[in-house]
Amino acid sequence: MILIESLVILLPMIVFYILGAQNKNLHPEFLINFIFIVLFISLFIFRSGNIRHMYLAFALLLLAVFASVFGLNNFLYISSSLSLGLLILGIINMLLFKKEEA
């Protein structure tokens, strides 16, 4: 699951940067909203209490730290927004599908 969801994050990001290199700039918010919506839908497809979103959120947060220190503002915007998005998804996942462990 975590692999699939990593791809859901990585592939659109790669497309986003390829398009950017060809001067076909997309608004980063498109990318963030798109990934968030797809991952949100996948919550109900997988219906698993696995805490994968939290791992992804943490990984993206580390990328945000890196981007922040090196002044990569666009990447910081994307990674921090996605990190927050994944934390939100992680909590929704916990509340909906991880009840038995509570």
Next chain:
Amino acid sequence: MHILKKFDTKVIFVLFFISLFLVLIWLPNNKIIAGGDIGIPTYAPQKQLEEVTSSWWESHATGISSPVTYTAVPFYLTLSILEKLGMDSGMTQKIIFFTILFGSSLSIYYLGLNFSFNKWTSLIACLFYIFNLTSLSVWQRGVHNAMLMLLLVPLSLLILVWGIKNKKYVSILIINVVSFLLAYVFGALGFLFSLWLLWTVYIAVILFDSWSDKLARRFLLTYFFLLIISWIGSNLWWITNLLQSSNYTLGQFTQGELMSRGSDVLAALKPYHEPSIILRGLSRFYLYVVRDWGEIYSHPLFIMLSWVPTLIIFYTALIRTNYKLTPWRFLIVLTVLVLALSKGVNPPLGELNRIPFDLFQFLAPLRNTYEKVGILLTIPFSLLFALGINQIISIFKAKKMDYLHLPLLVVIVMCLIVLVWPLWLGKLFVSEGRKYAVSIPSYYSQANSWIKSKIEADDTRILHLPLSWGESIDYNWNYTGVEPSQYFFNGSSIGYQIGVPPVDSRIRDILLLIHKQDTLNIQKALVSLNIGWVVVHNETLFRDRILENPERIDAWLATKPPFIEYKTDFGPLSIWRVKDEYRARHFYSSGKLVRRGIPNPTSSLNVWNEINNLNDSFLTEIQKEQSLDKFIFKNTIIPTSKIKYSPLGLIDKETAINDIAKVGFLPDSPLFVLTLFKESLFSFLNQNDRVINCFDLSGKRLKEVVLLKRGRRLEEADKAIKRYENQFKECISVGKDTLSIYLNTPQARDLILSQLIRQKNILENEFDEQSLKEAVNQVKDILNEYLAKLGLAPKYNPVKQNLGKQLIVFDYLINKKGDYSVELKEVDEQLIKNPPQIIQIDNKAVDFSAAEVGVNIIRYPQIRLDEGFHEIQLETGEEKNILTDLYDNKKLHPDPGFTYQKDPESGEGYFRGAPSNAIVSLIFDIPNVSIEDIYEVSFDIYHVGGTAPMFIMTHDTDPTDSHGLIKPAVSRNIDFSTYPSGWRNVKLSYTPVLNATSARMIFMLSPQTGLNNPTEVLLKNISIRKVFPYQLVLEEDNPSVMPLGTAEIKSVKLNPTEYEINLTNQKLPYILIFSETFHPLWQITDSSGNKIDLPHFSINGFANGWFVDKELADRIKVKFMLQNALTQGIIIAVIFFIFSSIFLIYLDQRGKIK
């Protein structure tokens, strides 16, 4: 147990001394927080207490009503008790700060223990609660509501947690008591939402986790229900006032305005609420925009450190065992909820956050969500940070990596000390770029002691000079912030613009009159404002805030204006009194009545020429009571806008159609719904600018009309025009509040203007079809009127324009159909010699020459105008070049580095500037600039080579930088990159700064260094002219005006919300004027308190007027009825509190007995 207590005692000591240490270094000596947008709220608490217990704040200019007035009562009550115990304002503020720091950190410590954290974890949590970036922003902001919130949040949560854990209903009672003591927090209504969010989330998480336990579930639901009921009941003492006054506050705005206000502010704050900012709990504004502590927070080490707490907090989510802990679940849910709200319109799905603001106008106080809700982050961040540290140490221990303890300790110390160093070093309120802690000079209290009794006896108010444009002022005792006279002086003080447009319009008028030193009109303007005293603040630093120079004010007063007399000085304060014979008092009956069209907010009132006697009055609004019309002596309409006509950019029609938008499916296509769906989806996801996006869509709608028409599908085109019209109207509504900001932003202005110009061009040139003509004309009318109201173009295209003449376009909003005489007033001799001609009224060409020319007035024939929008176009010659004499002199004596030469071919003269090794300037001094006029600068320039020239305007009042160099008001590099070499004409519009009396125009040339391309610039035909400085005024006389009666009125002020009036010699009908800000809740009652129904309206631009056409009793009262809400609210709240307390205690006792 013994060890536990010992540790607790140590923690209490540590927290006590840390709190004490911080307070002493934050506020050294006898300094108190003062300045910024908060003023000096802790100065003179007794006076503040009296003010906040009143529903009418008389001290702010002509008075204002605040819906959350009473919440501050417990705060000021506490301060005034401390003051009575002999403590000064410095000491009381220290006590407040100490209480917040000590109380909040201790609450977090016990909260940690209640959440089953160990003692060390709880200790780290409470230290992090004090030393984190969010708390740093809150303290540094200096707002007491937010500071007290830092205490109320953990304390109330601790009580709630304790109450639920021990099943004690009495905890609700304690929460109510704490809420009362800290009710000042609720003055910012956003915090109220935050507090309830915190309590609700906690109860919801506990309920979620114990849903299967029937008893626990029942207890929690009952507890929550009782909490809501008893809290609302116990707080009715201020909620009643809020609800009643909100009707009137909100009533000032239309529904559309309120909606745009809410979500537009949210959108405007987007960069400040980006996830990368809020995840770290820092303030972008203070750290990266204002940069209060310089560049240090941009250093990679600090950036890295700022992420450490967040990383540790996120790390706790990777530990599976945490998912079983209810406290962790609560803290992480709270974190996520607060972050999701705080991010505003930022992704993911930020547009969803707009919806509640657009739907529910009462959410307006929450629109800066990060400031209001984000403060809650301090709770989960501190507790999760400490938990995370604890769990990392446990892992190190389990994996036998003890050597990592030291690096971890270093990281913790760095986060708690280095990251928030301003807290430790006392750089919170005073640092290099900040000075928000000051000692108040004693001359203010001396002056107030002297003047207080006199003001009370006179029932009059003080005018403080120089007045502040807006609300801020700088004093030489290191004060910078909101004008603080209302804190220093008892009674009512006019010192700044209070944000109520009618009052601000009167204050602006005085500012302009004082600048012009127009003694006669100053005297007239002061009368209806009930100004009895004038205090000149010679301690004012006037340059940076663009205020009037106190020395100029003193020079004017030295001319001994007849209506005012000098009384005394206290330090730099100079006190003057308005003589009795020049005052109309707080209550008086009106004399002659004139009507003045809606005042232009950017100019003086222009009404004083019609006012002769002290009690003459003017109306600025159309009154519902038609009965007043027959008493109006004269109706004067001043233009709402005045523009010098220059054609909008010329573009080819086909180019306009091509460029305006790209169109896919047309409206008659079955797939058009996809277009609409795509547009709404893109608006939702893309979050492009709302206003620009709206105008772009209107362009698209218009292009659809064009394509349908060209395809001869006229019926569909007709429907499409309606769609275009609706879209355009929506853009007008969306941009209503913010468009002026866009028009001052070059890029946005270009985008919107080019869109509007294309639409205008297409509407004027594309449609000849008879069937579409009516609909097109209608929408063209809307577009043109919109452009005219923005002051961008006339509504009606000029029918003709003669060469060498300028066309001035005046717009009017006529409030009443009638025959109007047209006059140009206060004109100079040059215009008298060559009077302008009226050449167009609306879309009709006319040829009106001056019918009568007076000493300084030009009259035109009378015209008949209907109610609504009208436009008059005036043709006149060019204004005189102000530089003419200076120019001739400069030819003979050019500035160093310049020569005056003649072109051998044309014989035309020009200045040649060629700096060799230093900067050279060609300077023209312009005396007597008028701050109400716009100037047009024009010159021909030839940039032969080298560095581009710079055009600069400076003023006698411009501020200087730290090196003593003038910071010019206008500075522009002239861009030659897109022009071929040769002569070119440059035209610039220029408005003098608002305190200037003279200006200097400078062409500055710098030598080119390092390249073989020396700077050489030629200049000729340099001119500066006023843009037609006169107003074309419409006037309607009333030949059958009926005289108004009078009454002799004596008033006694019982308190700021109640006056007793004695009436004698009532000659009906008359208008009773009360010079306080108009508010519908000011009402006349008989001596037993029954309301007397009289027509009530706004008069003199801001005051209350009542039309009295039946004789009133000799003794009546004028009351601000909102004050009753306080009494009612207190009674209900006390009763409710007593009964709910008894009930809650009973519930607990019943449990014990069972």
